[in-house]
Amino acid sequence: MNEWERLQQAALSGRATRREFLRGAAALGITTALTSGIMVKAGYADEPKKGGTLRLGMEGGSPSDSLDPRTYADSVMIAASLAVMNCLVEFDTAGNPTGELFESWDVKPGAAEWVFNVRQGIKFSNGKTLDAEDCIYSIQIHRGETKSPAKGILEQIKEIKALSPTQVGITLSSGNADFPVILGDYHIVVVPKDFTDWQKPIGTGAYTLESFEPGVRLVFKNRGDYWKPGRGNFDTIELRNIQDVAARTAALQSGEVDAVNRLDARTVNLLMKDPNLNVVRTKGTGNRFCFVTRVTDKPYDNKDLRTALKYGIDREKIIESVYNGYAVPGNDHNLDALNPFYNTEMPQRKYDPDKAAFYFKKSGLGNVAMELQTSEGAWGSAVDCASLYQQALKKAGINLDVKKVSADGYWDNVWLKVPFCAVYWGRRMSADQAFTQVFGEASDWNDTNWKVPEFQKLIKDARVETDQAKRKELYWKAQEMIADDGGFICFAITDYLDGYSKKVMGNQPHARYDLNDNRIAEKGWFA
Amino acid sequence: MLRLILSRVALGLLTLLAVSVLIFVATEILPGDVASAVLGQGATPETLAVFRHELGLDRPAYIRYLEWLFNALRGDFGVALTNKRDIVTSISPKFDNTMFLAGYAALIAVPLAVGLGIVAAINDGKWIDRAANIVSLAAISFPEFFIAYVLILFLAVRSHLFPVLSTVFPDMSLGHRLYVVALPAVTLTMLVTAHMLRMTRSSVLSIMSQPYIEMAFLKGLKRSRVVFVHALPNAAAPIITVIALNLAYLIVGVVVIETVFVYPGIGQFMVDGVTKRDLPVVQACGLVFAGAFVILNTIADVLAILVNPRLRKAR
Numbered sequence: 001m002n003e004w005e006r007l008q009q010a011a012l013s014g015r016a017t018r019r020e021f022l023r024g025a026a027a028l029g030i031t032t033a034l035t036s037g038i039m040v041k042a043g044y045a046d047e048p049k050k051g052g053t054l055r056l057g058m059e060g061g062s063p064s065d066s067l068d069p070r071t072y073a074d075s076v077m078i079a080a081s082l083a084v085m086n087c088l089v090e091f092d093t094a095g096n097p098t099g100e101l102f103e104s105w106d107v108k109p110g111a112a113e114w115v116f117n118v119r120q121g122i123k124f125s126n127g128k129t130l131d132a133e134d135c136i137y138s139i140q141i142h143r144g145e146t147k148s149p150a151k152g153i154l155e156q157i158k159e160i161k162a163l164s165p166t167q168v169g170i171t172l173s174s175g176n177a178d179f180p181v182i183l184g185d186y187h188i189v190v191v192p193k194d195f196t197d198w199q200k201p202i203g204t205g206a207y208t209l210e211s212f213e214p215g216v217r218l219v220f221k222n223r224g225d226y227w228k229p230g231r232g233n234f235d236t237i238e239l240r241n242i243q244d245v246a247a248r249t250a251a252l253q254s255g256e257v258d259a260v261n262r263l264d265a266r267t268v269n270l271l272m273k274d275p276n277l278n279v280v281r282t283k284g285t286g287n288r289f290c291f292v293t294r295v296t297d298k299p300y301d302n303k304d305l306r307t308a309l310k311y312g313i314d315r316e317k318i319i320e321s322v323y324n325g326y327a328v329p330g331n332d333h334n335l336d337a338l339n340p341f342y343n344t345e346m347p348q349r350k351y352d353p354d355k356a357a358f359y360f361k362k363s364g365l366g367n368v369a370m371e372l373q374t375s376e377g378a379w380g381s382a383v384d385c386a387s388l389y390q391q392a393l394k395k396a397g398i399n400l401d402v403k404k405v406s407a408d409g410y411w412d413n414v415w416l417k418v419p420f421c422a423v424y425w426g427r428r429m430s431a432d433q434a435f436t437q438v439f440g441e442a443s444d445w446n447d448t449n450w451k452v453p454e455f456q457k458l459i460k461d462a463r464v465e466t467d468q469a470k471r472k473e474l475y476w477k478a479q480e481m482i483a484d485d486g487g488f489i490c491f492a493i494t495d496y497l498d499g500y501s502k503k504v505m506g507n508q509p510h511a512r513y514d515l516n517d518n519r520i521a522e523k524g525w526f527a
Numbered sequence: 528m529l530r531l532i533l534s535r536v537a538l539g540l541l542t543l544l545a546v547s548v549l550i551f552v553a554t555e556i557l558p559g560d561v562a563s564a565v566l567g568q569g570a571t572p573e574t575l576a577v578f579r580h581e582l583g584l585d586r587p588a589y590i591r592y593l594e595w596l597f598n599a600l601r602g603d604f605g606v607a608l609t610n611k612r613d614i615v616t617s618i619s620p621k622f623d624n625t626m627f628l629a630g631y632a633a634l635i636a637v638p639l640a641v642g643l644g645i646v647a648a649i650n651d652g653k654w655i656d657r658a659a660n661i662v663s664l665a666a667i668s669f670p671e672f673f674i675a676y677v678l679i680l681f682l683a684v685r686s687h688l689f690p691v692l693s694t695v696f697p698d699m700s701l702g703h704r705l706y707v708v709a710l711p712a713v714t715l716t717m718l719v720t721a722h723m724l725r726m727t728r729s730s731v732l733s734i735m736s737q738p739y740i741e742m743a744f745l746k747g748l749k750r751s752r753v754v755f756v757h758a759l760p761n762a763a764a765p766i767i768t769v770i771a772l773n774l775a776y777l778i779v780g781v782v783v784i785e786t787v788f789v790y791p792g793i794g795q796f797m798v799d800g801v802t803k804r805d806l807p808v809v810q811a812c813g814l815v816f817a818g819a820f821v822i823l824n825t826i827a828d829v830l831a832i833l834v835n836p837r838l839r840k841a842r
Contacts, residue, residue: 057692063617063799064609064808071610147578152571214610214617215799216694216791240694244786246676250691251789254684257692408802412563444571 004028048506048525053236056520057248057257061241063215068198069187070141070148075261076218076241078186079518083220083237084125085191085203088116088135089184095338095429095511097180101130101190101204102168111175111464116168116183122227126202128192132162137193139183150187152444153433175464177471178430186518206232206522215241220521233525252277252499259504259524261514263497265326271499278500282509284328284336286494287424289379291372291389293487296449297419299370304363306487310349312356314392315491321388322381323494330490332483334425334434338511341431341475346483356396370420371401377410378422385491386422416447423447429512431475435459439482448487455481503527535828539821543814547599550813551592554806560584561608561804582608595810604811609803614811618793622815624695625792628708628784629777632715637770640720644727644766649754651732660728663721675714675787682710693788711788715781719773726769730762737761764831771827778823779816 007024025035061076069085072078090100099105103119122130139160142148156179159171172179192202201209204227207220218239226232240257242248248260249267253274263271263279272279293300293309300306315329328337331349335342374386386402393400405414414421428434436459437443441451455478462474482488496514500507506524510517516524562578579585598605604614643663647656666674683691689710699707734740735758743753782794793812800808 062803063796064607064803064805066610066612068610145577147574147581149574151574213620213696213791214612215795217696240692240789242692242789244789247679247691247787247789250679250684254687254691256690408557409563 004030048230048233049527050233050235050525052234052526053238054234054259054504054521054524054526055257056237056239056515057242057251057260058239058515059241059243059245059248059262061215061243065214065241066198067201067209067212069189070146070150072187073149075513075515075518076239078513079515079521080209080212080218080220080239081186081189081201081203082205082517082519083207083239083521084201084205084209085189086205087184087186087189088138089180091184091429091510091512091517093508093510096340097184097429100184101135102180102183105180107177107179107466109466111177111179111466112172114170114172114179115163116170118166118168119227120166122204124192124202124204125208125223126192128202130190130204131165132168133165133193135168135190136160136162137195138190139188142187148187150185152437153182153185156182174460176432177463177466178432181430181433184429207237210236217241226522228522231522234521237521239521249499252501255501258501259507259515259520260499261496263499265324265495265497268326268497269324276502278502278504278507280498280500280507280509281326282496282498282511282514284493284495285338285427285511286327286496286514287379287426288330288334288336288490289327289382289385289424289492289494290330290334290422290488290490291386292421292423292447292489294419294447294449295487299363299365299368300419300487302363302365303485304359305365305368306485308356308359308363308396308398309393310483310489311352311359312393312396312398313389313489313491314351315349316351317392318385318388319492322384323492326497327492327494330493331479332486332488332490333479334428334438334482334488334490335431335475335479336427336493339431339434341472343476343479346476346480349483351392353392353396356393356398360396360398367399369401370399371403371418372420372422373403373405373414373418374422375405375407375410375414377405377407378415379424382422389491416445421447427512431478432459432463435475435478435482436463438488439486450482450486450488452481452485531832532825532829535825539825542821543817546817547596547810547814548592550810551588551595551806554801554804554809555588557801557804561806563804591806595807599810599814605807607800607808608805609808614807617808618796618811618815620697621791621793621796624790625778625781625794627695627704628711628715628781628790628792629774631705631708631712632719632777633774635712636716636719636773637723639716640723641727641766641770643720644724645731645754645759647724647728648731648735648758649750656728659724663724666717667721671714671718671783672787674717675711675784678710678714679787693790695791708790711781711784711790714784714788715777719776723766723769723773727762727766730765731758734758734762760834763834767827767830767834771823775820775823778819 007021058076058079060074065077067081069081072081086101088100088102089097092098101119101122102116105114105116107114118130118132118135124130139154142150143154156172156174156176157170158173161169163169190204195202206222206226208223210219210221212218220237222232222235242251245262245264249263249271251257252260268279271277293306295301310332319325319327319329329348331346372386374382376383383404390400390402415423425438428437437445439446439450441456458474458478462471465471465474498514503526504524505527507516507520561582562575562584606613607617643659647659650656679691682688690707693708693711695704695707731754740753740757743757781792782798785792785794793815797809797812800812
């Protein structure tokens with residue numbers, strides 16, 4: 001029996017899910033014509049169906065929202081822009097960059113010279129055909145005199161030019177093997193060249209914008225013939241901004257919306273019992289919650305003290321009592337288990353008051369005064385987490401003062417200004433981005449100020465390394481160094497919790513964002 | 528009489544000016560500015576400087592204030608610093624929504640409160656008086672979001688009588704609007720009824736102990752006639768004042784209700800403006816709120832003069 005026969009049997013006997021079957025068939029190179037017959041027999045013929053109005057209820061919007069990609073900062077506008085526009089690079093479910101409007105790419109050794117092939121035959125909603133100039137314009141609006149949050153990550157571009165109407169050449173000031181990941185940033189969405197009317201965006205997406213009331217509602221209509229097969233299935237998308245989690249949950253329960261993001265971890269267990277709903281959990285890819293010490297300030301320049309502080313936090317207890325179990329413990333660096341370069345062999349650091357007391361004594365600092373600044377402005381439960389930390393340290397005989405400061409202006413006046421404070425970091429799609437932005441010597445956001453030359457060299461070497469095995473070795477070492485020596489106490493990485501009505505299909509977890517990478521409008525369909 | 532009204536209006540305008548200065552100073556004192564609030568954690572010194580210059584925040588505060596004031600006098604509140612939308616066009620539908628909800632709640636609450644207050648006063652000490660008191664006090668004692676969630680749970684999620692989301696859109700018919708907004712209107716009614724009811728009851732009762740009411744009773748008039756014709760007109764002034772205060776509360780104090788019911792009113796708009804340090808938005812909202820207060824209070828004053836024969840004639 002060959003592989004294909006084995007796969008068919010697995011499908012027909014119900015041992016393989018639809019997904020596994022499709023993946024297996026794709027790996028074997030079996031054509032759709034052959035697989036579809038098996039799929040009908042196996043009873044998982046959930047081919048995407050067309051039609052219907054998808055009503056989304058989402059947190060992460062405000063009355064000051066705008067469709068200008070240089071202003072995106074939260075879920076509602078990310079989801080809205082992905083309904084109307086496409087990115088240059090998309091991420092698959094596992095988080096690897098795949099072609100979107102850049103269909104494919106080539107890189108020269110050294111990872112500094114890139115050639116991107118523009119997907120052909122794609123039309124904007126105004127009828128224009130996509131070409132290299134549109135892609136270049138859509139990158140350039142984030143460079144130069146701009147307040148775009150993507151400006152920083154694009155600074156590595158030295159030169160960008162159209163090699164032909166279907167090819168874009170990009171030269172970097174120094175090599176970066178993860179450059180396609182950078183281009184997958186959600187701010188970089190593609191509009192026609194010289195486009196500026198952000199009230200009525202023109203894109204290549206599945207939908208066009210019908211109406212937009214910032215902080216209230218966006219309505220999209222399908223524009224037909226979407227270029228991605230099996231996607232863009234709904235007739236209409238209604239995206240409502242519902243900031244209050246109780247209201248969002250109630251709206252889902254009463255059937256007024258079909259899908260919501262950011263369910264409340266404290267009540268989600270009850271929601272899972274509702275027979276009409278699906279709760280989709282993406283484990284441990286959400287925000288990384290941390291307390292950071294600045295290693296150039298006294299007393300945190302003492303490595304033994306930092307080690308004591310890392311052993312003295314009760315990660316499990318915080319996760320249980322604050323996140324109701326919907327988080328995974330952090331391991332004092334900022335990669336999560338879904339990152340391909342996550343160090344799987346590094347032991348998880350656990351709460352150990354004895355070890356904490358030991359290292360604290362070893363530091364020779366005696367009863368040193370330490371003040372941790374925390375605020376609801378850092379994140380909603382930062383104050384609770386800090387109090388639990390304080391109690392856990394007390395058991396190790398370490399006194400920590402916790403100071404609650406104003407939520408207003410927290411990022412402006414406290415973070416990066418005081419030696420010990422609460423901070424959260426979002427997921428970065430590549431290990432390089434994660435390390436360079438949080439621990440890079442040139443980063444404006446290096447809140448631990450930990451700039452060990454050996455580590456800086458390590459991430460620079462890894463950035464230009466195109467041999468994946470060698471990169472892995474470097475990044476594994478980098479994680480060990482951060483956890484061992486850095487000032488970064490990362491205690492929890494939260495789960496994403498989405499709620500769907502049972503009829504919404506295409507709702508699998510995604511490595512980047514919730515609601516299937518905020519693309520449920522494009523990827524979903526009604527059963 | 529006319530002079531009295533004119534002086535009231537002039538005082539109101541002065542109040543508005545003072546309020547505009549206060550709001551401006553307050554937003555200046557707050558830590559952080561619009562640039563750092565909008566860019567948040569993603570701010571770098573460079574992007575901050577670009578953004579601040581773009582917004583003109585690098586100019587002195589008094590120049591920005593005067594500039595804003597003169598534009599506002601021409602009816603131009605400028606554009607929001609955050610998303611560059613025209614503030615007047617952003618605010619007016621939200622203000623209409625706020626007025627709709629406030630008006631809806633007031634139409635239920637005011638007759639209910641005044642009616643019950645009078646009934647309670649007529650039946651002073653009887654069971655109906657106590658019941659009205661207990662129920663209205665209980666309603667005002669719960670936090671507003673609690674009442675809101677209880678109503679949502681039983682009337683929307685469990686029984687599907689009303690929608691959870693009270694968002695109104697421009698294309699809705701009046702009937703549909705009234706249905707969709709019923710739950711927040713009822714919640715607000717429960718919040719404001721007690722105050723007005725108790726004021727009606729106590730001012731009617733205090734008039735009832737006056738000698739001329741005793742005279743009316745001695746003439747042999749019925750209790751209801753004494754209350755409506757002799758007591759109520761004299762008790763009206765404080766009742767009107769309390770009603771005006773509660774109406775003002777319905778307009779400016781309902782941001783929690785807006786959040787819970789996802790109602791697109793002006794309160795959330797202002798809160799967002801404050802967190803984003805969007806000064807023109809905060810100024811405009813503050814002015815609208817202050818205006819609502821001043822206008823309602825002026826109307827209350829004028830009405831109190833009109834209904835009271837002794838105040839109507841200038842001495």
